[in-house]
Structure formats: structure tokens, C-alpha cells
Amino acid sequence: MPSLSESVRAALATVIDPEIRRPITDLGMVRSVDITESPAGAVVTVGIDLTTAGCPLKDTITKDTTAAVRAIDGVAEVVVAMGVMSAEQRSELRSMLRGGEPEPVIPFTQPGNLTRVYAIASGKGGVGKSSVTANLAAAMAADGLSVGVVDADVYGFSLPRMLGVDRPPTKVDDMILPPIAHGVKVISIGMFVPSGQPVVWRGPMLHRALQQFLADVFWGDLDVLLLDLPPGTGDIAISVAQLLPNSELVVVTTPQVAAAEVAERAGSIATQTRQHVVGVVENMSWMDQPDGTRLEIFGSGGGSVVAANLSTLVGAPVPLLAQVPLDVALREAGDEGTPVVLRDPDSPAGQALRGLATSLAKRSRGLAGRPLGLSPVTS
Template identity: 70%
Template structure:
């Protein structure tokens, strides 16, 4: 029988993908320790990004299953720990670089992400329905898709996706939750219940900028923005922040909507 080595276990762990960041846990510095007993029992120490990580059970299960498949492994135990500030800083740098100012990746010249702003001249014509169904359809075709709920006042994307999960924050980096394979972010995830948002132009611009720059979207094929109706502050901000964005105009046959 071949001798079980730490290298064998680490190779198996390289196949474990972090459910939020979508990269191998070995590349993210999440493997704390590997202990192998003479009888083949393996103990794996895993660093979580935050103590309240909502995916800790899923990560633990993925680690157990991956290691259990290695030839010669007996029982598998997983011990969870939490990254310290220095480790989180290194993680952020590895994912986002070391720029002091947040950068909007979709506005960079080399970006391969197609950005579509779903707009309308009037409310209630189905922008959000088009956005979430288009996102789910594109994901089903194998594309990596994100949805930004830019309708700050009338946010509805989390409800339509059937997911009220909160984002995880690692330093100044925000990890968006996923539903139906779609990454999404909305102001609804940062407010209590149905609390109304009463913001003016500059605050709306800053919120949109933060959702574009501080959220770790990863390598998206398509980013969809669900805009509020009309051509107000948010629509103008999108044009300024992502000049290459394309517009999908949703309308219904009624004259008030079509005009």
C-alpha cells in the first residue's frame, strides 16, 4: 500500500473551491494545517475569512469529501479557525491588488465583461423581471453572471431571486451571495426590513460606485444592472462610472411607458 503523504492531501484540497470566492482554498491561503496519523486518520485545519462565514458548513463538508477520496485515508476531521487581520489583508491583495483606491474593473480598458444596464422610462414595466430572468438564463447557458440592483429606492432583486442572504465582508471587500448561480448585490441587503432609503444624488452615486468597486465580482462574463425608472441620478452615474455599458430598454405598449 502506498504511503499517504501531506502532498496527496494537499492535491485533493486544491480541488476544493471556496463557494464565495470561487477559487481553490489552497490558492487563498485557507489551509492552516494537515496532520496524518499512522492509521490513516487525517486532520485538516482550515482558515475562514470571518468568524461568521455563512459558508463554513459547506466548506467543511467539501474538505471532508475531497480528503476522504484519497487512497489510504481513514477518518477525516476538520478544524475551523479564523484569519487574522494580516492574513485577510494578504487575501484582499491577492484578489484585488494593492491599490489604495478601489478600482471599478468593468471600466478598465482590458475588461472582458459585458455590462448591460436594464432601463425604462416608467416604473412597473418589468425591468427587474427581465433582469433576473435574463441573468438566470445566461447562467444556465454556462456564463458567469452578476446582478447589481441599482434601483436604490425600489429594490426587488433579492426577493425575485428568492434569497435574502447577507454579503460577507473581508476588510473593505464585499463578497456577494449567490442564487441560482447568479452573484447579486442590493441595498436591500444592508437595510432592515422594508425601510425606505431617502438619499440624494451624491449618496446614490457613492453607493453605486461602492457596489461596482468594493464588491468582489470575480471574472464575470456579464454584469446586469437593474436601474430605477427614468433618466435620473443613477442612470447618469452609470454612464460616468462605466462608459462602455450598453442599455436594454424595457417598455410596454401603453403610451405613457413607450414615450
């Protein structure tokens, strides 16, 4: 039978750091375990070192630790004594989280990495690209996938609100721990600038910001990474192709002819960057009426036209992946910070977006950058 000390250690191994999503024992956060016997039972004092003094989830760790240890037979009281990691401890933690790499690297470009990377693009603003991104992320996470989102629309960031992110990232020296909302890890420039302040940056600064979001943020083992790109074919779109050559494009448009023509340009960048275009999403396709008819406010056919023209342009099939109807629930959910796929999954938009998320999640990653396990044969 294990001793009480062993039982306490085993219980602590079930306490998960809410930011890093690993047991606190694996992260070197448990400083000490002291047990004092009393007539009423054992008093267990657990010393925990936080990554930073201002850890926003300190109360969560305290509550989870107390609950895990208090459930052990014979424990009458649990005391959690919080401390802060030393510089050496933080250095060891960063190295461990980076897989032994001393300096930041973009994990999604490393050999053997299986993360599917989707860049959500559009030709113009206002077509609902960010809404599609937020709902895809939430739906995939709800289906059990590990999902990360980079709000790469530096000038028009909106994902923190749409996903209900209510706190800034935590920094462990030069490593950033992204906030988690609805099971999705999220990073955005909006978390680093005062409310209402514009971001006035040129190309090199945009490239560096994206590079930091990919390399300096601790993403962990992701199944899917989504990037919400700014509209058009500017600096960020080019930087994504350079930094994430294995990324694939999902083009968002509306049925309107003018929007569709512009959307083709966003997809056509793949001919220069050699990215794969996964398909087209037509947003705001129609509005369902009480009598069962559909009101096509922005016309019809734009998504199909974009898909057909891109197929010709890139020389490979580019399907129309989904048509998402205009839905008040979609707008309300985005404003409230709970994506419609969670808040109202059976709504017309919720159903369309959940179906899109399922189809993208089932796609396997291509072979680019992956080892094939082959050895050359010499004669």
C-alpha cells in the same frame, strides 16, 4: 507515487470556496495538514482559516473538504479544524483578489477587461424591468456564463426576492463578497437595510452607493454584468454613465402608448451620456388564450415605436430585441425566487426571455477602453 500528504494537498485544491469561487488552497485558507496513522487508516486533520468568524458557508466548506480528503485511499477519518484569518492574511487576500491593487478600483473600466455591461432601463415603473433583469441573469448563468447583477434601483429594490437570495453578503474588512443565487452574484441595497425600512437618500449618497457596489464588491472575472436601473433618467442613470462609460442600455417598455412615450426618454439619455443603446424589450406584449389567440391587454406596437424613434434619435439602428408575453408563471416564479427561465423554461415568457439572453450573450463587447495592440510608427 505521491505521498499521502501530497495527495491531501491535491484534494484540497479541488475544494472551491462557495463565495469567491476559487480553490481554498489558492486563497491561503489551508492553515495546516496533519496526518496521524492508526490501525484503521490515516486520520487527517485539516486546519482551515475562514475569511470571517461568522462565515455563512462554513458548513459547506467543512462538508466539501471532508468529502474531498475522505475519498483518498488510506484515509479513515477527516477532521476539519476551523479558524479565522488574521488581519494580515485578510489584507493579503484582498490584495490578491484585486489583482495586486491596494485600493478598490472598478474592474469593469480597467484596460483589457472583457465584461459586457448591460444597464436595464425603463421610463416608468411597473413595466417588468426587474423581472427581465433577473431572468436574463439566471438564463445566462445557466448557459455557463459568469454573471453579476447590481440592483441599482435603490428605492425600489426587488432582485434579492426575485433571485431567491436568502443571506447577507460577507465582508472581508472593506471588501464585500456578494451572495450567489442560481449561479449569479448579486448585490443590492436591500441586503443592508432592515425589512420594510425606506431608503431616503439624495444624489451624492446614491452615487457613492453605486460606486461601492462596483468597486468594493469582489466580482471576480465576469462575462456579463447587469444593472437593474431605477425608472427614469435621474441620478443613478447619470452615475452609471460616469462610472461605467462602456455600459450599454437595454430599454424595457410595454405595448401601451403612454409607457412607450416615457420609455423613449430613458433611451434618449444615451445621446447625452454617449452610451450605446442595444435595443428595446417589449414586456407584457400579449396573453396567450386557450383557443390559440392572443389578448393584447395593453395594446400593441409600443416596443416597435420606441425602437424606431430611438433609432432616429441616436442615429443608429435600435432593434426590438424581444416581445415577452404576459405569463402567470413569470409572476409566480419571481415571487418564489426561482426565475421562470429555470422554473418553467418552456412557458411562453420563459422561451422569450431565454432567447433574449442568448442574443445578448452572443454580442461581443465594443472596442471602447480595450487595447488594440498597435504601436506608433515613426519615420
